[in-house]
Amino acid sequence: MSLPDPAKPPLITSGVLTRIFSCPQCEAVFTHPVTLSCGYTLCFHCVPSKSEFYNRFTCPISTCPRRTHPAGDLKVDVLVSRVAEKVASLGPVGPSKSLPAGVLRDLSVEVECQICFNLLWQPLTTICGHTFCKLCLLRSLDHYDSCPICRHRLPDYQFFNNHVPNRTISRFLECCLPNELETRRAALETEKNGSVDEVPLFICSLVFPRMRCFLHIFEPRYRLLIRRCLETEKKRFGMVLPGVNDTVMMSYGTMLEVKSYEVLPDGRLLIEAVGVDRFRVLNYENHDGYFQGRVELVEDTDSSASFQDSPALHELLRTIREFIDHLRTGSAPWLNQRLDSTYGAMPTDPTEFSFWAASILPIDEYQKYHLLTLTSTQTRLSTIAQLTAQLKERWWFSFGGFCNIL
Secondary structure (H helix, E strand, O other), rough: OOOOOOOOOOEEEEHHHHOOOEEOOOEEEEOOOOEEOOEEEEEEHHHHOOOOOOOOEEEEOOOOOOEEEOOOOOOOOOHHHHHHHHHHHOOOOOOOOEEEHHHHHHHHHHOOOOOOEEOOOOEEEOOOOOEEEHHHHHHHHHOEOOOOOOOOOOOOHHHOOOOOOOOOHHHHHHHHHHHHHHHHHHHHHHHHHHHOOOEEEEEEOOOOOOOEEEEEEEOHHOOOOOOOHHHOOOOOOEEEEOOOOOOOEEOOOOOOEEEEEOOOOOOOOEEEEEEEEEEEEEEEEEEEEEEEEEEEEEEOOHHHHOOOOOOHHHHHHHHHHHHHHHHHEEEEEEEEHHHHHHHOOOOOOOOHHHHHHHHOOOOHHHHHHHHHHHOOHHHHHHHHHHHHHHHHHHOOOHHOOOOOOO
């Protein structure tokens, strides 16, 4: 049975609707339709019997990528069934019979997502027969493992993340509501990209530029943040420390760029990111459970050229390196390997070295935070040297070489 080509918007007639909502097996308007895991929909009585030896049946659709499906308790596709009934009520159709006034408008209401109440986008049909936008369903699974409508227990996050959209509903949207679908796509694109100077903010810990960061994302709000981040071209988000004295967050943070990630079956994520730039938060607001803020980038005011002939700076570098070397010689080899794999080898560039040294300095994160706010490499190195001197005084007994510091 030929269906209209979405690339060439057809004249929407009763015949077009009937072809879209007809079973590919019996070629009649759907009755008790069930949507399979391949995205195709069949009348319930057109579903083949299961194998005698396996609890599966062979898909009758020749283009099905799966070929077989589990013969479980197949549920009626509620949305396709409802629309098919309205299509059938239009009566006998001719190839060019125009639709009665208001039919498409009524059907467009039927194909709204029951979570976001917008036109369905990448419609996924659950095993209980309800259909939602893919993004809405995945977001719901961050909080509950059941259907938002009937509370039927659903498979895990990964099942739906890899699931094929409902082909019947997708074809209806593409053929009959192309303008509305394009408006929906544009709205989602705008929401995804946001303003160029707005950054999603992850309130967690302190990371310095050029440093790697490994995160286990399990909170629903931050799972949403990271998923949206991964959809952008640069895959960046801001990391800030929790605030003190009744403030939500600290004013300075670091822009992180995701380098690799793994999505676990239940929707949690493991990500590796690296610090790119520092920023100052100008203002922020709650956005779908997490904070998003306008930021301005922060850079050091002294240039690399000024470092070349500065005896004071080279003395600071020597002092800090000696302290770090002492810490490393007092540590077990496996711990040094762990530090190298996490923070990398000691940089030679003074600015990068200052961030590297600040990262491995054994002090509280809120003490390190002051180093993040400094806009001079030399001042930052001087502050780190002062901190190492304080640590030496505090650990005077360890600098005989017999105590493990790290």
